[in-house]
Amino acid sequence: MDLLYAKVGAHEVEISTESKDFKNFIQRNFSIFKGKTSDPDIKITIKKGFGEPFVNYHVEVSKHEEKILFRRADYLIETVFDYRYSVIYAHNEFALKHAITNLYSSFIVYHNWGLLIHSSCAIENGKAHIFSGQSGAGKSTAAKLSAPRELLSDEATILMIDDGKVTVFDSPFRSELQATGTNKTVPLASIQLLHQSLHNNRMNLKKSDALIQLLDKVFYWAHSPKETKQVIKLLNKLVETVPVYDPHFQKNNRFWELIS
Amino acid sequence: MARYVQKSSYESTHLDNEWIILNTDDYTVTKLNDIGGFCWSLLEAEQTLESLTQAVGREYLETKVSEREIEEFLSQLMECGLVKYAV
Numbered sequence: 001m002d003l004l005y006a007k008v009g010a011h012e013v014e015i016s017t018e019s020k021d022f023k024n025f026i027q028r029n030f031s032i033f034k035g036k037t038s039d040p041d042i043k044i045t046i047k048k049g050f051g052e053p054f055v056n057y058h059v060e061v062s063k064h065e066e067k068i069l070f071r072r073a074d075y076l077i078e079t080v081f082d083y084r085y086s087v088i089y090a091h092n093e094f095a096l097k098h099a100i101t102n103l104y105s106s107f108i109v110y111h112n113w114g115l116l117i118h119s120s121c122a123i124e125n126g127k128a129h130i131f132s133g134q135s136g137a138g139k140s141t142a143a144k145l146s147a148p149r150e151l152l153s154d155e156a157t158i159l160m161i162d163d164g165k166v167t168v169f170d171s172p173f174r175s176e177l178q179a180t181g182t183n184k185t186v187p188l189a190s191i192q193l194l195h196q197s198l199h200n201n202r203m204n205l206k207k208s209d210a211l212i213q214l215l216d217k218v219f220y221w222a223h224s225p226k227e228t229k230q231v232i233k234l235l236n237k238l239v240e241t242v243p244v245y246d247p248h249f250q251k252n253n254r255f256w257e258l259i260s
Numbered sequence: 261m262a263r264y265v266q267k268s269s270y271e272s273t274h275l276d277n278e279w280i281i282l283n284t285d286d287y288t289v290t291k292l293n294d295i296g297g298f299c300w301s302l303l304e305a306e307q308t309l310e311s312l313t314q315a316v317g318r319e320y321l322e323t324k325v326s327e328r329e330i331e332e333f334l335s336q337l338m339e340c341g342l343v344k345y346a347v
């Protein structure tokens with residue numbers, strides 16, 4: 001069985017699969033490096049042929065002795081308590097993408113490394129800016145209107161959260177716009193929680209409101225109080241470090257005038 | 261006299277004079293202002309309406325808070341699943 005080595009965030013992932021389609025998918029969407037790493041952070045075995053095509057986003061989490069299972073109609077993840085070793089059974093590429101997103105998000109929360117936030121992210125003058133908000137508020141529109149600025153994500157932004165410093169990594173978890181495979185890491189300068197509006201203006205959100213509004217933007221499947229606390233702690237550091245704005249957003253690219 | 265206490269020692273986060281209490285049993289969050297957060301922290305031990313009202317009066321000299329307001333606040337915290345009657 002061939003092994004693939006991919007870089008996700010700051011982590012090295014060893015992937016093994018017998019499926020040609022899945023192997024192609026991984027090579028197309030992830031930053032692959034040649035040779036092998038002696039000590040990957042995450043090991044995943046991927047198997048094809050599970051469940052049915054996408055039904056909905058409902059994920060059932062259950063625990064069995066040493067194992068944690070995440071089950072959706074189109075994928076099943078069998079993993080261990082620290083998420084280092086996993087087997088993913090996926091129906092198709094779409095299911096596989098979401099399963100890896102689910103797994104990686106759980107991994108970085110558990111290891112207190114950072115968060116995966118449902119958002120797009122663009123670079124302006126060497127600083128990263130996140131666009132998030134309710135579905136339909138304009139995350140992907142903001143991403144498209146940000147051209148020619150470089151995008152670090154269009155759907156799921158990878159944040160490394162340290163005390164006093166938040167860094168964005170290029171995200172392989174894309175919906176439409178392909179990752180450029182940049183190994184750049186960029187400091188995060190702002191979070192914009194979008195609302196659609198006829199006018200462009202923005203307000204600074206109170207930290208507590210920012211935290212509450214960001215809570216449901218984290219890719220996270222609650223199943224243990226300990227991990228939920230970890231999410232809150234990471235969000236707390238995030239809103240202490242980075243300003244969060246509440247912009248009312250017109251569908252044209254002039255919103256950048258307010259940001260930078 | 262009824263005595264009140266935290267239902268469980270839920271995690272709280274303090275941000276710019278506001279508090280966020282995370283109920284890890286129901287996966288809900290509750291936001292409190294400064295005085296609310298002060299009361300929450302006292303409720304680690306059993307409290308009565310009288311003891312809470314007096315403590316708030318000592319801590320916040322500028323703000324007048326009545327026992328009735330404290331009672332309303334406590335019933336809201338009970339609805340949010342954060343506080344219970346002490347038995």
